[in-house]
Amino acid sequence: MPISADIVSKISALQNQIWQTVSLTVSEATGQAINFGSPLTTATDTADLYAELTSPKLVIQFAFASMPEHPMVILFPQETFADLARLTRAGPIETIDENLIAEVRPILEGIVQGLCLTVGNIRNEAIVASGLSIRFQIFSFPPNLQRADELLRTGVAIACDSIHGTLIWLMDDETAHAILGMDPADTDQDGFAQNLDSATGPTSPLGEDNGLEILLDIPLEISVELGRVKMLIKDVVELGAGSIVEIEKAAGEPVDVLVNGRIVARGEVVVIEDNFGVRITEILSPQDRLMKLNEVA
Secondary structure (H helix, E strand, O other), rough: OOOOHHHHHHHHHHHHHHHHHHHHHHHHOOOOOOOOEEEEEEEEHHHHHHHOOOOOOEEEEEEEEEOOOOOOEEEEEOOOOOOOOOOOOOOOOOOOOOOHHHHHHHHHHHHHHHHHHHHHHEEEEEEEOEEEEEEEEOOOOOOOHHHEEEEEEEEEEEOOOOOOEEEEEEHHHHHHHHOOOOOHHHHHHHHHHHHHHHHOOOOOOOOOOOOOOOOOOOOOEEEEEOOOOOOOOHHOOOOOOOOOOOOOOOOOEEEEEEEEEEEEEEEEEEEOOOEEEEEEEEEEOOHHHHHHHHHHH
């Protein structure tokens, strides 16, 4: 069953709070400021993830102790994990093995701790992780994620002086409901009623009878952000023709697509004849995009 747009929207609204806490817990574990930010949450077809997640990754798998049969996962690309590992080990990272994972484990556990702490604050109860496993492997979907038609996927950017990468957080619909303190059965009934209304009446956010059609021809500024970097004033003054500015993003990482300054999607850069373009790989639902635009207004 598809994940309702309402659940996606509610989980998306919590992401900044969640990852701000994770930033604090991980920064304490490493002794240096690491920022987890720009979260983007979407409902993604599980079949599409099977096709995408084919290369080895650092996989953190865990569940809330109250629902051990519904594990969630956090995935680090190999390059991002290697950058993270350099915080604990000087010199080049030649291989990712159990010894290296053991060295970085306090940092990774800090991520899980931050997630549980924030969810506990949201639920006003103690939330503890169970079944924690950390491995470097080609990702194998646990049974609950295999059974789901769609999963909630959150892409998060990681940044500090030596790390500029991303991670992916995957969870099923039941876990999302648990985070929100909602009963999946109640939401299913509400979602079914909402779908009936959509079939019999103008309840869609883009319907022609709800007044929004008069806004659809308003032009919006869409921008694509390749990356950012901080520079000293003296370095900026010294820039000239031929200078190269190295941005804080690794080659091949997705770029952010912003509408009026708000992130609504991520994608990969492509070349179309003589022009650059962006192929969308992650995007908010139409309802969530409207909410982002409303924040700007």
